[in-house]
Amino acid sequence: MKSSRASLFSILQPVFSLRRPAFCSAAAAPPKPQTPLHLRPPAFRATLSDLNRWHAWAKTQASSVGSTFSALDGGPDSSLLLRELNWLVEDAFEHPALLSTESNASAEVAIKARLEEMYELWRQRIEERRPFQYVVGCEYWRDLILSVEEGVLIPRPETETIVDLVDRAVKADSELREGLWADLGTGSGALAIAVARVLGGGGRVLAVDLSPVAAAVARYNVERYCLEGRVSVRLGSWFDPLKDVEGELSGVVSNPPYIPNRDIHSLQAEVSRHEPILALDGGADGMDDLIHLCNGAASMLKPRGFFAFETNGEMQSKLVVDYLQNEMKGSFCRLEIVSDFAGIQRFVTGYKA
Amino acid sequence: MFPSLWCYFNIKTQYSCIFLFLLKHHTRLLHILLAKTENLFKRITMSKRAAFCKSKLYEFHSHFFNRPIIVYRPPQHRRIHLLTAKTLFRRLYSARAALSQSQPQLSNDLINIMEQKLSAIENRHAQLEAILNQPDASPEEYSTANKELKKLRHTIDVVSELRKKQQEIGGIKSLIDEAEEDKDMREMAADELGQASQEEERLRYMLLKSLLPKDDVDERDCILEVRAGTGGEEASLFVMDIFKMYEKYSQNKGWRFEVLGVAESDVKGYKEASAAISGADVYGKLKFESGIHRVQRVPMTEKSGRVHTSAVSVVILPQADQVDVQIRNEDLKIDTYRSGGSGGQSVNTTDSAVRITHMPTGLVVAIQDERSQHQARNLICTLFDNKAKALKVLCAKLYELERTRLDANRSKLRTEQIGSGDRSERIRTYNFPQGRVTDHRVGITSHAIDDIMEGEDLDTFVDALILQQEMDAIASFTST
Numbered sequence: 001m002k003s004s005r006a007s008l009f010s011i012l013q014p015v016f017s018l019r020r021p022a023f024c025s026a027a028a029a030p031p032k033p034q035t036p037l038h039l040r041p042p043a044f045r046a047t048l049s050d051l052n053r054w055h056a057w058a059k060t061q062a063s064s065v066g067s068t069f070s071a072l073d074g075g076p077d078s079s080l081l082l083r084e085l086n087w088l089v090e091d092a093f094e095h096p097a098l099l100s101t102e103s104n105a106s107a108e109v110a111i112k113a114r115l116e117e118m119y120e121l122w123r124q125r126i127e128e129r130r131p132f133q134y135v136v137g138c139e140y141w142r143d144l145i146l147s148v149e150e151g152v153l154i155p156r157p158e159t160e161t162i163v164d165l166v167d168r169a170v171k172a173d174s175e176l177r178e179g180l181w182a183d184l185g186t187g188s189g190a191l192a193i194a195v196a197r198v199l200g201g202g203g204r205v206l207a208v209d210l211s212p213v214a215a216a217v218a219r220y221n222v223e224r225y226c227l228e229g230r231v232s233v234r235l236g237s238w239f240d241p242l243k244d245v246e247g248e249l250s251g252v253v254s255n256p257p258y259i260p261n262r263d264i265h266s267l268q269a270e271v272s273r274h275e276p277i278l279a280l281d282g283g284a285d286g287m288d289d290l291i292h293l294c295n296g297a298a299s300m301l302k303p304r305g306f307f308a309f310e311t312n313g314e315m316q317s318k319l320v321v322d323y324l325q326n327e328m329k330g331s332f333c334r335l336e337i338v339s340d341f342a343g344i345q346r347f348v349t350g351y352k353a
Numbered sequence: 354m355f356p357s358l359w360c361y362f363n364i365k366t367q368y369s370c371i372f373l374f375l376l377k378h379h380t381r382l383l384h385i386l387l388a389k390t391e392n393l394f395k396r397i398t399m400s401k402r403a404a405f406c407k408s409k410l411y412e413f414h415s416h417f418f419n420r421p422i423i424v425y426r427p428p429q430h431r432r433i434h435l436l437t438a439k440t441l442f443r444r445l446y447s448a449r450a451a452l453s454q455s456q457p458q459l460s461n462d463l464i465n466i467m468e469q470k471l472s473a474i475e476n477r478h479a480q481l482e483a484i485l486n487q488p489d490a491s492p493e494e495y496s497t498a499n500k501e502l503k504k505l506r507h508t509i510d511v512v513s514e515l516r517k518k519q520q521e522i523g524g525i526k527s528l529i530d531e532a533e534e535d536k537d538m539r540e541m542a543a544d545e546l547g548q549a550s551q552e553e554e555r556l557r558y559m560l561l562k563s564l565l566p567k568d569d570v571d572e573r574d575c576i577l578e579v580r581a582g583t584g585g586e587e588a589s590l591f592v593m594d595i596f597k598m599y600e601k602y603s604q605n606k607g608w609r610f611e612v613l614g615v616a617e618s619d620v621k622g623y624k625e626a627s628a629a630i631s632g633a634d635v636y637g638k639l640k641f642e643s644g645i646h647r648v649q650r651v652p653m654t655e656k657s658g659r660v661h662t663s664a665v666s667v668v669i670l671p672q673a674d675q676v677d678v679q680i681r682n683e684d685l686k687i688d689t690y691r692s693g694g695s696g697g698q699s700v701n702t703t704d705s706a707v708r709i710t711h712m713p714t715g716l717v718v719a720i721q722d723e724r725s726q727h728q729a730r731n732l733i734c735t736l737f738d739n740k741a742k743a744l745k746v747l748c749a750k751l752y753e754l755e756r757t758r759l760d761a762n763r764s765k766l767r768t769e770q771i772g773s774g775d776r777s778e779r780i781r782t783y784n785f786p787q788g789r790v791t792d793h794r795v796g797i798t799s800h801a802i803d804d805i806m807e808g809e810d811l812d813t814f815v816d817a818l819i820l821q822q823e824m825d826a827i828a829s830f831t832s833t
Contacts, residue, residue, distance in 0.1 A: 080704050
């Protein structure tokens with residue numbers, strides 16, 4: 001069974017090859033990741049009265065949404081948007097508390113984006129349904145604050161559980177802690193970074209992503225957590241860039257694209273309009289990449305190596321387990337389906353036999 | 354006429370410096386001697402018989418006197434093998450103290466009620482023994498009977514001792530009747546009778562105490578909370594003083610005093626402070642400290658030398674054992690507000706609200722505004738982490754809640770207890786200018802305020818309060 005990811009890649013290949021010279025010259029300067037809003041210097045100034053006006057406008061915008069988005073496609077409602085607005089203020093202002101004070105309205109305060117940009121950011125959030133995480137350029141995930149931008153999947157809270165599963169696995173078998181791990185389709189690098197922190201000083205993680213933007217953002221996040229020595233980001237499709245470590249991996253984790261093709265366009269606008277389809281589309285039944293991962297894991301993992309994959313939940317988890325049990329009989333053992341915090345059977349874990 | 358036989362001994366242990374006095378009534382010995390020499394006695398006159406006994410006893414006495422001997426334990430203690438010299442000393446000391454001062458005269462009514470209860474217990478005991486001896490008793494019957502027997506054993510031991518003593522008294526009485534013409538013998542027997550009656554009284558008192566409802570949390574560790582009340586900064590200074598007083602008192606008692614949290618005030622006093630105290634019988638000793646403590650003194654901050662009155666509140670909560678309140682993951686229900694739809698990649702929301710419910714208690718903790726769900730969950734789980742100090746307090750509070758609920762249905766003992774658990778009540782005054790501390794519940798004043806603040810003399814109050822509780826319990830025992 002040939003994966004559609006692979007076929008998509010082969011279609012895109014000429015495009016990449018054509019642009020290769022550009023990439024080669026850009027090897028010294030890969031796509032430059034954006035700095036999250038809260039990390040930017042407070043280089044701009046605005047008067048308090050202007051900012052208060054902006055804030056009042058933004059609040060009205062958020063309130064006017066009501067529950068239209070949530071009724072439409074399960075998007076955010078006003079209360080959620082108002083909370084996001086508070087966080088935007090937190091990220092953009094040098095001293096967020098000033099906004100609520102009665103102090104001199106004509107006083108100037110330091111902010112991290114131009115006033116016009118502040119208007120633009122909130123307009124994008126409300127009108128274009130641009131995900132809040134792209135607006136502020138970061139996502140709070142587990143105990144990490146990860147930089148994200150268009151072209152990189154925003155890590156989901158469900159995926160946090162994979163880190164706990166890895167933690168459990170390395171506690172049960174300390175040999176795994178010293179080994180080489182891989183995070184396939186790393187995106188922002190969330191799993192790779194969190195897994196590296198679970199492994200501690202002993203282990204190493206290879207983070208792989210097909211998208212140059214994702215790879216650049218992942219590298220940036222790795223640097224921000226000072227893990228350059230323990231996490232290396234490799235550009236390429238799934239196991240392709242890992243040929244040199246075949247059969248040596250102690251663990252493989254992945255949150256691959258798993259949404260069935262036909263469902264993509266009915267998703268929440270934040271997801272369908274703004275997040276990279278490359279990271280979402282799992283083919284006709286959403287299983288293409290999962291199957292590819294299962295096949296690859298069999299040859300890449302060393303005996304007793306651990307894997308944990310995220311799925312679309314329920315049926316898909318069962319299909320993955322069926323595939324591992326029947327089509328790949330004898331390759332894996334101790335297969336398990338683990339539920340996420342909402343009770344949806346979300347993860348498949350197991351060990352190489 | 355006959356001296357009580359005091360066994361004076363010196364235990365060759367690490368406590369060798371402690372001299373122990375053991376009061377042992379001689380009646381049993383006398384009886385043994387009498388029995389063994391019965392034939393001989395029949396042939397000699399009464400006065401000779403008395404003289405013989407006397408000389409035998411003196412012999413016995415000198416045999417024991419000034420000799421290191423094996424610890425002799427009264428029969429009811431025989432099964433406790435691990436008595437340390439220290440506890441033995443304490444026990445004897447308190448038994449003696451009870452005899453000499455605090456043992457109340459039991460009224461006839463009380464004795465009658467007790468007799469009824471005792472015969473009920475004896476009957477029950479006999480029934481249980483019968484069940485155990487039945488070959489066809491089911492295993493359940495057997496084990497429940499066994500459990501109940503174990504609970505009764507201590508009481509039954511004392512009861513049988515009391516019965517022996519009563520027989521003995523009967524014997525002596527008939528001896529007195531017999532020996533009408535022998536003055537010497539009568540005197541001897543009367544003296545004997547006095548001692549036996551006293552012993553009987555002591556046994557009755559012991560029994561009474563064991564029949565009274567017990568507060569089974571007395572042995573627990575406790576949580577101490579002290580808060581400043583009226584009086585502003587001066588009150589906060591006194592919170593610090595009283596907190597340190599309990600710390601020193603705990604040290605003197607050999608208890609562990611673990612500070613849980615201190616909120617300092619502007620003048621370096623404590624707005625409030627809490628500690629976990631653990632050791633033997635901590636809660637039983639400290640429970641009466643709960644209430645309002647009033648202080649009268651010239652504050653350090655006062656320039657004109659005026660005496661201020663301020664107050665602090667002290668709360669003592671029994672600490673829950675791990676078994677009482679144990680938070681297990683299975684008991685936690687975690688709700689997140691993104692369970693709609695298929696979740697995962699399909700949904701992108703910043704809603705990371707988490708709500709955790711502790712199912713057995715219905716306690717709910719929710720966090721809305723944390724930006725990462727993981728962080729929100731962690732924050733909540735810290736609250737539920739049974740290793741966290743915060744939880745210790747939470748546990749104690751849950752436990753107290755549970756106890757109050759149970760207690761509502763229980764005897765009046767607790768409500769009649771001193772302080773009645775009402776924390777608004779003013780219980781004690783510390784008057785520094787006059788150098789006195791007065792406990793308003795027992796009406797005792799100590800003039801050693803410095804010793805008390807050093808945690809030395811607090812026992813004056815603690816003991817009196819415990820005694821008062823016993824008295825009250827006896828009173829309620831008679832009335833029920």
